[in-house]
Amino acid sequence: MSTVTAPHVIATYIIETSLPLEHAAEVLAGEQSTGTFVRVERESDDLRARFAAQVESLEEIPLTGASPLPGSVGDPATRRRARLRIRFPLENFGPSLPNLLAAVAGNLFEIKQLSAIKLVDLDLPPAFAERYAGPQFGVAGTRRLMSRPDGAMIGTIVKPSIGLSPADLADLVGDLAAAGVDFIKDDELQGNGPQAPLRERVAAVMPVLERHADRTGVKPMYAFNITDDIDRLEANHDLVLAAGGTCIMVCVNLVGLPGLEYIRRRSQLPIHGHRAMFGSISRSEQLGIGFRAWQKIARLSGADHLHTNGISNKFYETDAQVLDAIAAVREPLLGLESTVPVLSSGQWGGLAHATYAETGTTDLLVLAGGGIHGHPDGARAGVASMREAWASAAAGESVETALERSAALRRATEAFGAARV
């Protein structure tokens, strides 16, 4: 059938329902394409054949024990859970990401026949990569700009999150640059508020980094948070660019995925994609959008860096979820430039070997707040502990060997506990 071979999108869902699974799958496919159960006038067989979404596969999986979503109908005791793949004709929406979401997400979270509904993956046809440019710098461009040709890229976050005067920020950045970090980022809470406007932060930070570059030949990358109204993004970007900055940070869910795509078209700098507010659509196992689906849209929209969380993090995610997120970001996508996974939250040198063992790469941007700022011997030792641990892991050494060789890593364990094997 032509509908099978014509360009299409396959969306993968986890659903739960008290209806027969096949019936629930048809409800979902109908609601998100040609309509409802009631056939209306002008809805011909031809129209259905061409535009209807089709059930591609349906695989029952075990219930998790989580509560059914509010408002779901049917006897909870008869609930079953499935992994469902639906095929949507590209013709219905064209290679437009916002219009794609109307079909593969849209109203379906409101369907009362579903007691769980989560969009977990998307298979997209090449037409999306023809319309959307994707990352501009990726791993190679990021490494070049921060003069870190190999090894894990080690970064940190400005703390306290908010409230530092531009002068204090400049001091802090000077200390961190001297400590040897590759990358520094604004906290996502630091936007363009009156207490430290972006213009003043840029004016305070960039001369410090330029002086450091003059002395050492290396300019650490600083990701200025330019998150703001759409009409302010370009001017914010231009401010960073004009001052010699080498990265902009965008909170993807706060400007919206289309906001990311908007600034990508205008950016001359790598875009550090922060995922603040992602938990609101993803933490529930019963509802929302999973990281594998979301990150594809963020990458098409131009994120050079994308937060994945790290193992042993202080947030809710398990190591398995984090590792799957890192793997997802590293998988090729429609021939786009690569995106750098950003590991953060509770990271320190003692996690390097365990992370490397699972990911097999150093093409990672590893951010440590406390793991650097809170090292017993200061930030320089914090950076050294992380860099030495990652180099050891990448060289195939054991954690024990790393601890023998690196005094900074040994001292880190005194503050942060045993290194993970």
Next chain:
Amino acid sequence: MSTVTAPHVIATYIIETSLPLEHAAEVLAGEQSTGTFVRVERESDDLRARFAAQVESLEEIPLTGASPLPGSVGDPATRRRARLRIRFPLENFGPSLPNLLAAVAGNLFEIKQLSAIKLVDLDLPPAFAERYAGPQFGVAGTRRLMSRPDGAMIGTIVKPSIGLSPADLADLVGDLAAAGVDFIKDDELQGNGPQAPLRERVAAVMPVLERHADRTGVKPMYAFNITDDIDRLEANHDLVLAAGGTCIMVCVNLVGLPGLEYIRRRSQLPIHGHRAMFGSISRSEQLGIGFRAWQKIARLSGADHLHTNGISNKFYETDAQVLDAIAAVREPLLGLESTVPVLSSGQWGGLAHATYAETGTTDLLVLAGGGIHGHPDGARAGVASMREAWASAAAGESVETALERSAALRRATEAFGAARV
């Protein structure tokens, strides 16, 4: 203390936690402002006093029985639920909606000490209304453009959702205009795909409406779905405007709230705000963002119309939720122009009295798909049944009187069941 009287935002949350409630509240306030439990260098007492978020109030409420969120820590048996109000200094983010969300939402959904976390309301200071213009047309502007000075505004949705050729669409719109609707909208699935590009839909629909206006003096409002990449929104709007169209539809969550704000600054037409994908952040009682909070941001961003769902709808929401949403949209907000609540999903004439009894207003846009297209005597009778029912309700008549007087409403009950009292 100056931090109390200085401009601030109060965010209201529902939380669940196995920690002592006061302690969990402090975790949340800390994560979303000056930082974490570990005090870092340069985090002075002054800085904390000025920038820290503060617990405004904390009220324990009953557990609902819903499962704790994945990854939450602590003994589930000790869980408690509370309504928590947190005060954030405006100075932290300024009156910027994207940066506001970093603070009041942001990473907090990921906090593992919380087994439920939902942002349910926001109290915003006047500075936001100085920066954001809000709706441009509201109730009065919408009524003027559709020549419907009083009574409920009756509208419908193009069905089938997708797949109609522009010629078939023109036929359908001609029939609906002749049937007397005030308003017609594209389905949210109908964007700008190759099967019926916006340009072709506008070219097909507007001459039909103009001819109808020439004959009757009334041009029904047609909301063309202009949802697309940000850079295409203005051109899409201009296409509608140039053809004499009187409304654009934007799927707020698909272009992003900042995308809505972007087109508001450029729009000369009322903006019909569709809430597709809202369920992904709101259906769970344990996670996400509630309608009261979300609709304030959508209204500041410029939505003239905003979907609230209707009573007896086919989706998951209860009547109580729907009525609270309608009430929320009708509450004054910082002196902004009004926004019209849009009732849809399963609506028909038999719901008019029950809806009016609860809302006390006809400043509503009531959309019926099946309730109009599916009336036994056709669309004209479908519109008549709704208009007569709403006029009766607003005149203080009983449902019984309405049924006696309106043949169209009586016939509607044969298709849709008994009218609600």
